[in-house]
Amino acid sequence: MADLVYRQLLGSLKDKILAGEFPNMKLPDERSLSEQYEVSRSTVKRALSILADQGVVFKKRGSGTFINPLYLKNDSVFHYNNGSNLGITDSFQMNGRKPGIKLLKFEVVRPDPELKRDLFLKNDDFVYEIKRLRLFDDEPFMIETGYIPIKIVPELSEKIVSSSIFNYLQRERNQAxxxxxxxxxxxxxxxxxxxxxxxxPTEPVGIMAGVFFLDDGTPFEYSRMRLHYRYMKYNTFVTLDD
Amino acid sequence: MADLVYRQLLGSLKDKILAGEFPNMKLPDERSLSEQYEVSRSTVKRALSILADQGVVFKKRGSGTFINPLYLKNDSVFHYNNGSNLGITDSFQMNGRKPGIKLLKFEVVRPDPELKRDLFLKNDDFVYEIKRLRLFDDEPFMIETGYIPIKIVPELSEKIVSSSIFNYLQRERNQAxxxxxxxxxxxxxxxxxxxxxxxxPTEPVGIMAGVFFLDDGTPFEYSRMRLHYRYMKYNTFVTLDD
DNA sequence: TAGTGGTCTAGACCACCGA
DNA sequence: CGGTGGTCTAGACCACTAG
Known part of the structure; x- marks a missing residue:
């Protein structure tokens, strides 16, 4: 996975940026990088584009590629780990707190039409309905209801479901x-x-709902999360042109 | 801008997707598209990658490219227009409703340290403080407080500020x-x-706060938006690997 | 004008999927 | 196995920026 050329370059550049190896906030030009790393310019462009999408750098045609100074400050609660992303809880900043799970419901149900469409299910496909309370240090912060097609993980059990399903998939099936x-x-x-x-009663919940996909593109789970509002903080870098 | 090959392809595909021209939720394969549109496969890949980044489609190696059903029922209030993105209100779905602005405050103030950092200000830089109520068809949906360095737009006036500042910048200075x-x-x-x-009292507000940048990377405005909760619906497609 | 990033092509080879 | 998307190369030409 990480032996891909553009990934290596990506990692190398990110490391150097974080290490402060470009004190003038400017990266070498694409053709130089292409030579230095002995890869094609297209591959350089690919790595740089990803960095730009991530908000790490911004590119100015005719001038060069520059580091975004704001990239350092990140206080998002919902964030992503590099590489080993395992489980939703791992996507939340933990600050040394111990994540916990309390299983509220574990059933097999027939999906409604909408869910069927969202997960690309056939007529006779069934799904697990898994409702869990998630905690940090015994303090509940989120009610999560997930729907997973049984055909994808027919071996799911209460035990598995009482900890991280994403972890289980990664560990047992090498699927992320x-x-x-x-x-x-x-x-x-x-x-x-x-x-x-x-x-x-006056305090709200934040809601995050949607579909999680496996690495190969398979829609894996529809999840609806109701978060204690103080735990919902989502950072996003947006480019406003299509 | 829109005459770029991959943009045309992008638009064409998006139109067809929204028009329901792929009832089996599957796009033609990349090589076929390359032939049909008489462009290289790389260009097809580029367009498809953007669609995938936007969450419109997802690709399965060995199988094909599929339409994301969740995208079709996209009811996000906060979204982005293709190309002519002008003004925050244009980023909110209007559904034929007329956007309005009521100016609540227009001052020049000294920025606090945090704001100074976020906007890369020097010690003696001042900022406009602009507080506005935004409406759809006379129905208020958002309280917006923005801070803009006076050195960037020293000519700002109550009149300008009572309509779209982003529009003004685009029109008068060609800065997006x-x-x-x-x-x-x-x-x-x-x-x-x-x-x-x-x-x-039991109904909450959604909050969106952060910095807007000019095309060249200049931090332009710090904005804090408090939205009627029914208007805050933000769609996001996330890839969890670096 | 020289240097930079942006777009696009043509083609090679690999990895994965399903019949 | 054939068909699919993924990666990578080599090179051409364009558009913008700065000195």
Whole structure:
């Protein structure tokens, strides 16, 4: 995975940037990098484009490629680890707190039409419905309801489901969950939210809902997360042209 | 801008997807598209990659390229127009509603240390503080407080500020705002939120705060937006590997 | 004008999927 | 096995920036 040429270059450049090896905030030009690393310019462009998408650098035609000074400050609660991304909880900043899971529900159900479409299911496919309360140091912060096609992981058990499913997949099947399409919103808290997450009636929940995909593109899980509002902080770098 | 080959292809494919011209949720393979559109496969890959980055499609090696069903039911309020992105309001879905602005405050103030850092200001730089209520068809949906260095647009006036600043920049100076770092969160509504946005005490606001950059990378504005919670729906497609 | 990033082509080879 | 997307190369030409 990481032996791909553009990945190596990506990593090398990121390391050098973080190590402060470009004190003038400017990277070498693409043709020089192509020579230095002995790769084609296209591959250099690929690596640089990814860095630009990540907001690490920005490119100015006719001038060069520059480091984005703002890249350093990152206080997002929802973030991504490099490489070994295992499990949703790993996508949340933990600050040394111990993540926990309390299983609320574990059933096999028939998916409704919408879910069927979202997960590309056939007529007679069934899904697990998994409802879990997630905690940091015994403090609940999220109610998560997930739907996973049984045909993808027919061996799922209460035991597996009581810890990280993503971890399990990575460990046992060497399949990583690497993509997700999420909708972020907020709502007033329901009675259940208030009870489970320790909220007052005026305190809201943040909502993140959407589909997680396996590395190969297979839609793997539809998940609906209701977060204690103080735990929902999502950072995003956006480029506003298509 | 839009006469680039990969942009045309991108637009064409997006149109066809939205028009439902791929009822089996599968696009033609890359080599076929390359022939049909008489462009190289690399260009096809480029267009498809962008679609994949946007979460419109996902690709499965060995199988094909498939349409993301969640994209078709895209009801995001915050989204981006192709090409002519002008102004924040243009980034919100309007559905034929007329956007309006009510100016609440327009001052020149001394930035606090944090703001100074976020906008890369020097010690004696001042900023405009612009507080505006934004409406759809006379219905308020967002309280926006923005901070803009006076040195960037010393000619700012109440008149300009009462409509779209981004529009003004584009029109008068041909400078586009194309990038932003935003943090998305939620909070209980304050008394002011409730009064201005017509919320009950149990209804929250969505918060989007961060920096907007000019095309050349100059940090242009720090903005804090408090949205009526029903208007905050943010779609995001994430890849969890670096 | 020289240097930079942007676009595009043509083609090679690899890795994965499903019949 | 044939078909698919993934990676990479080599090189051409364009568009913008700066001195």
């Amino acid at each position: 969950v690497t993509k997700s399409y999420l909708t972020i919103s907020a709502e007033p808290s329901t009675d259940e939210d208030q009870a489970q997450l320790g909220l007052t | 705002v194309t990038k932003s770092y935003l943090t998305i969160s939620a909070e209980p509504s304050t008394d002011e939120d409730q009064a201005q946005l017509g919320l009950t």
